[in-house]
Amino acid sequence: MFCYQCEQTAAGTGCTKVGVCGKQPDVAALQDLLVYFQKGLAQVALAAREKGVYDASLGHFMARAIFSTLTNVDFDGARLIELIRETVSRRDALAAKVKAAGGSVPRGPATLAPAADQAGMIAQGEEHGIEKDPELNADIKSLKQTLIYGLKGVSAYADHAAILGQEDDEVYKFLQEALAATERLDLPLDKWVGMVLECGRINLRAMELLDAGNTGTYGHPVPTSVPLGAKAGKAIVISGHDLKDLQMLLEQTVGKGINIYTHGEMIPTHGYPELKKHPHFFGHFGTAWQNQQKEFGEFPGAILMTTNCLQRPRNEYMDNIFTTGLVAWPGAQHIAEKADGSKDFSPVIEKALAMPGYPADTDKGSVLVGFGRNTVMSVADKVIEAVKGGAIKHFFLVGGCDGAKPGRNYYTEFVEKAPKDTVILTLACGKFRFFDKQLGDIGGIPRLLDVGQCNDAYSAIQIAVALSKAFDCGVNDLPLSLILSWYEQKAVAILLTLLYLGIKNIRIGPSLPAFLTPNVLNVLVQNYNIMPITTPDQDLKAILG
Structure with a gap:
């Protein structure tokens, strides 16, 4: 191979x-x-x-x-x-x-x-x-x-x-x-x-x-506080990206005494009005996809994997994990789609009811999600005023795919060291390096804004375009820097979109794609000034002066 x-x-x-x-x-x-x-x-x-x-x-x-x-x-x-x-x-x-x-x-x-x-x-x-x-x-x-x-x-x-x-x-x-x-x-x-x-x-x-x-x-996301602890009772955790799978699972578990938790890229779904209306849609479990082998072994309920982000299931939870859609692992139970697009999650529900669930409530704090373009642009006047008044000096979009390779602590350190007069926009599972950091706010605007899943790069782009129009300048002239992590091919597609839009000065890591030859990489450097990350201190100094 x-x-x-x-x-x-x-x-x-x-x-x-x-x-x-x-x-x-x-x-x-x-x-x-x-x-x-x-x-x-x-x-x-x-x-x-x-x-x-x-x-x-x-x-x-x-x-x-x-x-x-x-x-x-x-x-x-x-x-x-x-x-x-x-x-x-x-x-x-x-x-x-x-x-x-x-x-x-x-x-x-x-x-x-x-x-x-x-x-x-x-x-x-x-x-x-x-x-x-x-x-x-x-x-x-x-x-x-x-x-x-x-x-x-x-x-x-x-x-x-x-x-x-x-x-x-x-x-x-x-x-x-x-x-x-x-x-x-x-x-x-x-x-x-x-x-x-x-x-x-x-x-x-x-x-x-x-x-x-x-x-x-499901409506435009709205700011929503998501518990990181647990609620006493039976439990199902859903991971991946698919909102329709989550909707069907929520509808099929109404009145069953089961609480639904998200994992990984599903955390932004708590901000969608048509999903958050379900009272048993409780909170978030765990962190990014690459930690699932440890985290899923500790989950006392059933596990449903949608779309991508699956790792080899360990024996300790192999009987508790289900796949659906295009996701599959040999031996894992698969929930097939019917001809009309519906799915029967009864096996997942039955497994959850047979498992112990959480014995008591626990409080591990909470995080905010739901800062899509509608939410951010609804306070655009405050954002613009804060920038013009000097309260906000710079925006950083720090996001992308997370992974297990050493060097990804860079993103945690970068966010922690970013000056208090800067705002961090984030999306995709790269945020799990810092998603629970309490960074405070600037004039009521949270310094850490979760835009959503990786596909919500579209929303982030719309925010940048709207701000550039408000300031009557190009996107590359905004006080905005992109600090991206990548792992798989969705991130590749998003990077190509940014290049198509002419976005320059992107920092990417923790390493550059192996499939790029030196000559192709040189073209990206010459035309877009794309560059690898170095250290948080060096990159912050280079960006902010």
């Missing part, structure tokens, strides 16, 4: 024996094969578009399939094989329609027949991994992989949005065009740079769709 799509890749160069994420070589090969067949499906889909043949369900399926290969999502080879077979079935059915309409499809992934068994598919996957790309130019190969990883992030957000009824064929068409392009060997370097930036634009659209789905269904 060879995989270097995440920040924690082995030795900073690539996982070759087993994934740091827990991915085994056979699963890595099946994921590579699924991506390869998706490229073939993309080629056929484009040929079909040329002949006026269109399958309305194809785009969402492709997004789901690509999302399945994102880090910490699907570790189950059997489920990946199902996706491979459905990909080939859809490809061949669509190819027949293309040929009937007088068109043709290229040879390669658009015509390759899958092996008959799992061993054969694994061998095929090994023949179509990153190292087998025939592209000889290292920089183009780097940009191809950057594009593919950006597409994985786009696919994740597109899937989340589609689940809530928000779709745009522009997103799906680009997914198909970009996947098909990665099989070409005739495109010059500048075309690849353009396509990578276009991926950033499309990701902005995908996040916009998801924002519309979330806020249109």
Whole structure:
């Protein structure tokens, strides 16, 4: 195997024996094969578009399939094989329609027949991994992989949005065009740079769709205090990102005597009016995704994993953990989706009722969430006045993906050392390095503002754009600095969006992506002044003078 799509890749160069994420070589090969067949499906889909043949369900399926290969999502080879077979079935059915309409499809992934068994598919996957790309130019190969990883992030957000009824064929068409392009060997370097930036634009659209789905269904987040302790009684903890799964779980546990807790990226959901109205939606358990193996063993109830962020379940809680959606681990109980999109969480509920739950109330303090763009812009006049009056000297957006690699304490120290006349905006699970810090306020404006999940980078962008208009300047001229941590491919897609928007002077860490060649990195430095983090003291001095 060879995989270097995440920040924690082995030795900073690539996982070759087993994934740091827990991915085994056979699963890595099946994921590579699924991506390869998706490229073939993309080629056929484009040929079909040329002949006026269109399958309305194809785009969402492709997004789901690509999302399945994102880090910490699907570790189950059997489920990946199902996706491979459905990909080939859809490809061949669509190819027949293309040929009937007088068109043709290229040879390669658009015509390759899958092996008959799992061993054969694994061998095929090994023949179509990153190292087998025939592209000889290292920089183009780097940009191809950057594009593919950006597409994985786009696919994740597109899937989340589609689940809530928000779709745009522009997103799906680009997914198909970009996947098909990665099989070409005739495109010059500048075309690849353009396509990578276009991926950033499309990701902005995908996040916009998801924002519309979330806020249109559950209301705009409002400032909400979330308990970090426990309430006596039976318990279920839900992790991941999917708001619809949470909604269904809340509705199905009404009157059951079960309290619902969030974990990881689910903490911002406490701010949504249509979710927080449930009295048994109690509080937050634990911290970021990478701590779940220790934390879940201490949870006295059932565990539900949605979307990504899954680690290998330990034996002590293997019987208590459930997966749903695209998340899967061999042996873990999976809650399947019905044809109408509903899910029956009865097995999760029954497990929670059979477990001890919390024996007594505990108080571990609380944190504030719910500072999306509507909330922040509702006090924009106070923010602007505080900036003009000198009470607020600078804004820092400190967020992104958390992880276990040493060096991530940088973000905790940075926030702790940021001057008291600065405001910290944060989003995604990177905030768990400092989410419970009591930083006080500036004129009633909290110094620590939780904007939401990683996809709420869209909300943060809208805040920045609104402030730039209020101050009649460009975003890069605002007293705003981006200090980002990254781990997986959603973060890659968001970074591409920021670059597409022309945002400069981004600091990123704890290390730079292994899939970027020195030349590609140099382009980012020259055009965007993107830079690695150093130390909190040095970076604060460089930013604030």
